[in-house]
Amino acid sequence: MLYTTEQIIEKLKTLKVVPVIAVDDAQDSLPLVKALSDNGLPVAEITFRSAAAEESIRLVRQHFPDVLILAGTVLTAEQVVAAKNAGADAIVTPGFNPKIVQLCQDLGLPITPGVNNPMSIEAALEFGITAVKFFPAEASGGVKMIKALLGPYGNLQIMPTGGISPTNIKDYLAISNVVACGGSWFVEKALIKQKKWDEIGRLTKEVVELVK
Ligand SMILES: O=C[C@H](O)COP(=O)(O)O
Numbered sequence: 179m180l181y182t183t184e185q186i187i188e189k190l191k192t193l194k195v196v197p198v199i200a201v202d203d204a205q206d207s208l209p210l211v212k213a214l215s216d217n218g219l220p221v222a223e224i225t226f227r228s229a230a231a232e233e234s235i236r237l238v239r240q241h242f243p244d245v246l247i248l249a250g251t252v253l254t255a256e257q258v259v260a261a262k263n264a265g266a267d268a269i270v271t272p273g274f275n276p277k278i279v280q281l282c283q284d285l286g287l288p289i290t291p292g293v294n295n296p297m298s299i300e301a302a303l304e305f306g307i308t309a310v311k312f313f314p315a316e317a318s319g320g321v322k323m324i325k326a327l328l329g330p331y332g333n334l335q336i337m338p339t340g341g342i343s344p345t346n347i348k349d350y351l352a353i354s355n356v357v358a359c360g361g362s363w364f365v366e367k368a369l370i371k372q373k374k375w376d377e378i379g380r381l382t383k384e385v386v387e388l389v390k
């Protein structure tokens with residue numbers, strides 16, 4: 179089913195954490211998403227940083243119909259179409275690309291574009307978008323920068339990503355405009371490569387407990 183942006187944001191608010199993943203072998207996405215889902219995180223941002231992204235989204239959609247799938251690192255129109263056809267619930271981009279935003283809006287596909295300054299935020303507002311990714315969060319000034327941006331742009335709903343870890347995630351989530359944080363520390367490429375599903379499950383449980 180197609181969710182609205184509002185429904186996606188509501189789901190993200192309950193989940194609080196979004197695993198940002200890149201798998202080289204699409205088959206790995208199944209035990210990976212099972213480890214996440216079984217341990218309290220039925221969500222994955224599957225990024226087009228690997229050639230296996232489209233197939234991974236398709237497999238996860240087939241095997242885990244209830245898992246929220248965000249397609250991440252979407253940089254081209256072709257990737258938007260591929261992600262939609264494979265069954266992604268929403269598109270996430272690292273930066274603000276008006277062509278990608280327009281295409282998603284034309285397709286009725288929710289998009290959370292990346293912003294990290296007033297200029298990109300105002301570009302998003304021009305498209306009627308108030309739910310944004312703040313990327314790269316830590317390198318762009320982190321919690322301090324978000325608080326400064328919320329002065330003029332107090333109605334934003336924000337998903338910080340980039341440099342989030344167990345040591346700072348609670349500081350981000352303490353800001354009421356932050357709906358969820360993206361992160362890869364518990365789904366690192368090395369863990370996936372070595373098929374450490376139990377370890378990923380353990381780390382997932384840890385982060386779910388941490389943000390409760
Ligand atoms: O760029 C990487 C992803 O957006 C997630 O960031 P991270 O690896 O710092 O958690």
Ligand SMILES: CC(=O)C(=O)O
Pocket residue numbers: 225249250251252270271272292311313339340
């Ligand atoms: C970082 C991010 O938001 C992305 O790659 O989509």
